[in-house]
Amino acid sequence: MSQFDLPLRVALVGGLALFAVLLVPVLVVQYRRYGRLSPRRVLAVSAVCVYAVALVAYTFLPLPGGQANCGPSGGARIQLVPFQFLRDIARETAGLGVVGTLTSTVTLQVVFNVALFVPFGLLVRRFGGRSLVMTTALGLLASLAIESTKGTALWGLYDCAYRVADG
Structure with a gap:
């Protein structure tokens, strides 16, 4: 396992989990702001979530043992x-x-x-x-x-x- 495997897994799982938590508020905001839902905007928000977690994961992981x-x-x-x-x-x-x-x-x-x-x-x-x-x-x-x-x-x-x- 390379040094990049753990941050990649954390970025994907954590980013998608963050997106799942934010999905309903994102849908509500999109519908109120634009009057309809856009799959493109929802996909963009999911990409932002994965990127945000990746930025943190690749910067700080793996954490030291002590x-x-x-x-x-x-x-x-x-x-x-x-x-x-x-x-x-x-x-x-x-x-x-x-x-x-x-x-x-x-x-x-x-x-x-x-x-x-x-x-x-x-x-x-x-x-x-x-x-x-x-x-x-x-x-x-x-x-x-x-x-x-x-x-x-x-x-x-x-x-x-x-x-x-x-x-």
Whole structure:
């Protein structure tokens, strides 16, 4: 099982469960606002629910087992060097071919981090009707919230940070 399997399962099951809880209110709002029900809008709401849970799941799962993850250095660090991920990819994939580099965990993690925010921008722009500036600002705020949560060990829930927070 890869490190991406658990968050995927949580995203699908949790997102669909969230959608099931919100289904009746969504249908009521749609009917009152538009005078009819639209399968397209219902499908869009289900996608938003799955995406919202996926954003949380891929950011924080798997959770650490306990204090053992802190280690002698006190856990994960805060990364404040801009574009450090490029140096990390070069270091971790030294000697690998193109396919090895592109499929390495360190490369996939960067690609998935970027890919995770593409739907956010689309949803805010398309369904939220926000400007490009507002969409960018909301994306930055969401990213700041995620990185702050990682850097503070889920706001003190754990004794030390278990994921690297990028500044």
